[in-house]
Amino acid sequence: MNLGNLVYSIGDPVLTKLLSPPYGGRGQYVYHGPRTSKRVALTFDDGPCVGSTERLLDVLGELGVPGTFFCVGENVAMNPEILERTDREGHVVGSHSQRHSRGAGLSFRDTDHIVDAETRIATVLGKRPALYRPPWGWLTPWEGRRLHRLGYTIVGWDVYTLDWKVPEPDPDDVARQAIADAKPGSIFCFHDAFPLVKEWDKSVTVETMRRIVPELVAGGYEFVTVDRLLDVPAYRPLDDVRAAA
Numbered sequence: 001m002n003l004g005n006l007v008y009s010i011g012d013p014v015l016t017k018l019l020s021p022p023y024g025g026r027g028q029y030v031y032h033g034p035r036t037s038k039r040v041a042l043t044f045d046d047g048p049c050v051g052s053t054e055r056l057l058d059v060l061g062e063l064g065v066p067g068t069f070f071c072v073g074e075n076v077a078m079n080p081e082i083l084e085r086t087d088r089e090g091h092v093v094g095s096h097s098q099r100h101s102r103g104a105g106l107s108f109r110d111t112d113h114i115v116d117a118e119t120r121i122a123t124v125l126g127k128r129p130a131l132y133r134p135p136w137g138w139l140t141p142w143e144g145r146r147l148h149r150l151g152y153t154i155v156g157w158d159v160y161t162l163d164w165k166v167p168e169p170d171p172d173d174v175a176r177q178a179i180a181d182a183k184p185g186s187i188f189c190f191h192d193a194f195p196l197v198k199e200w201d202k203s204v205t206v207e208t209m210r211r212i213v214p215e216l217v218a219g220g221y222e223f224v225t226v227d228r229l230l231d232v233p234a235y236r237p238l239d240d241v242r243a244a245a
Contacts (some may be wrong), residue, residue, distance in 0.1 A: 012102075015102075015138060016136060016137070016138070019137065019138040019139055019140065020136060020137030020138060020139070021137050021156035021157055021158070021160070022156075022158065024137065024138070024139055025137075025139035025144060025154065025156060027144075028139060028141070028144030028145075028147075028148070028154055029139060029144075029154050029155070029156035030153060030154065030155055030156060030187075030230055030232075031156040031157065031158050031187065032157075032158040032183070032185045032186055032187050033184075033185035033186075033187070033229035033230055034184070034185050035183065035184050035185045036184065036185075037184055037185065038184045038219075038220050038221045038222060039184070039185065039221070039222045039223075039224050039228075039229055040182060040184070040185065040186045040187070040188065040216065040221050040222070040223060040224070040229070041067075041068055041186070041187050041188065041223070041224055041225060041226045041228075041229045042060075042065065042066075042067045042068070042188050042190065042209075042223060043067065043068045043069075043070060043094075043133070043155065043157065043187060043188060043189055043190065043226060044056065044067055044068070044069050044070065044190050044191060044192035044193075044205070045070045045096055045133060045164075045189065045190070045191050045192070046070075046072060046075070046096065046100065046164070046191050046192065046193045046194055046195045047069060047071055047072070047075055047079075047082070047192045047193030047194075047200075048069070048071060048075055048076065048079045048082035048083055048086065048192070048193055049075060049079065049082075049192070049193035049194060049197060049198065049199055049200035049202075050079060050082070050198055050199040050200075051199050051200055051201055051202070052192055052193045052194070052199075052200040052201065052202035052205075053069075053079070053082050053086070053192045053193050053200075054082060054085075055202075055203070055206050056192045056205055056206055056209070057082075057085060057086060057089060057091075058206075059206045059209050059210060060089075060091070060209065061089060063209060063210070063213045063214075065209075065213055065223040066090050066091050066092070066223060066224065066225045067091045067092075067225070068091065068092045068093075068094055068131065068155075068225050068226040068227075069086055069091055069092070069093050069094065069192065070094045070095065070096035070131070070132075070133040070155070071083060071093055071094070071095065071096055071117075071121060072096050072097065072098070072099065072100050072117065072195045072196065073095070073097065073098035073099070073116050073117030073118075073119075073120040073121070074098060074099055074100075074120075074195070074196050075193065075195060075196070075197075075198075076117070076120045076121055076124060077120055078198040079198060080124045083121070083124045083125065084124060084125070087125050091225065092131070092225040092226060092227055092234045093121060093125060093129055094129050094130075094131030094132060094133060094155065094226070094234075095114070095117045095118055095121060095129045095131070095132045095133075095152075096117070096132075096133050096134075096135060096195075097113045097114065097117050097134065097135050098112065098113045098114075098116040098117040098120070099113065099195070099196065100135045100195035100196060101113060101135060102134075102135050102136050102138045104135075105134050105135070105138050105139065105140055105143040106138070106140060106143075108142055111146060111150075111244040114132070114146070114147065114150060114244065115150075115244070118150075122238060125235075126238065127235040127236065127237065127238065128151075128235060128236040128237070128238060128240060129152075129234075129235060129236075130151055130152060130153060130227075130232070130233045130234055130235050130236050131152065131153050131155050131226055131227065131232075131234060132147055132152040132153070132154055132155065133154070133155050133156070134154070135195075137156065137157075139154065146244040147244075149242060149243065149244050150242050150243075150244050151236055151240065151242050153230065153232045153233075155187065155226055155230075156187065157187045157188065157189035158181070158183070158185075158186050158187055159178055159181045159182060159186050159187065159188040159189065160189045161174050161177065161178055161188065161189060161190055161208070162174060163190050163191050163204045163205045163208060164191040168202065168203065168204040169204060170204075171203075171204045171205075171207035171208045171210075171211060172211065174204060174208045175207075175208045175211035175212045175215075178208065178212050179211075179212055179215055179216065182212075182216060182221070184221075185229065187226065187229070190205050190208070191205060192205060
């Protein structure tokens with residue numbers, strides 16, 4: 001391991017603890033919706049991918065619940081038809097940066113990772129995303145300020161799952177923990193795909209949905225998209241171009 005990789009490996013867990021929910025981004029993130037109503041939002045990061053995202057869209061359609069998909073710009077470029085389907089079927093599309101780089105958000109000046117992803121999504125959907133989730137949840141104060149100047153609501157979570165792990169965890173375990181952590185207003189963080197690849201074979205998130213959605217619905221919960229949960233815009237018009245400086 002070279003020196004740069006060694007420094008990164010040591011700093012990575014520390015920065016994740018400091019910059020990601022539930023501790024990072026204080027005052028800049030929105031972690032959950034109102035605790036007074038049993039409404040919750042499912043969110044999915046890292047796609048779209050052929051295979052895994054398509055299977056997830058299938059199961060959400062079967063269950064009759066919407067999701068909010070935080071998409072990576074490079075994945076959108078590879079799979080624009082899946083993004084179109086996501087929008088067409090009533091789900092909301094947010095941005096998850098251009099290349100899923102944690103380091104990009106550490107830069108004091110760079111905004112390309114934000115603007116390029118926004119442009120990719122807008123080119124496909126004809127509207128600019130207004131919801132953003134930083135890769136791995138890393139949010140510096142300066143990244144938060146420029147995202148807000150660009151018109152974004154920065155969306156965190158209060159229910160985090162390990163469905164992203166490889167090899168995949170047991171969906172029963174993922175579902176059990178997600179249900180135990182759920183509260184009125186919760187935002188669930190799941191993963192529908194893998195960043196920077198066109199295709200991905202993933203079943204744990206699909207099987208987890210089959211477990212948690214019926215149980216939470218039986219408990220009186222309603223599933224909504226993040227914009228409805230937080231009462232914020234999901235999109236901005238194409239001509240709404242803002243400065244991040």
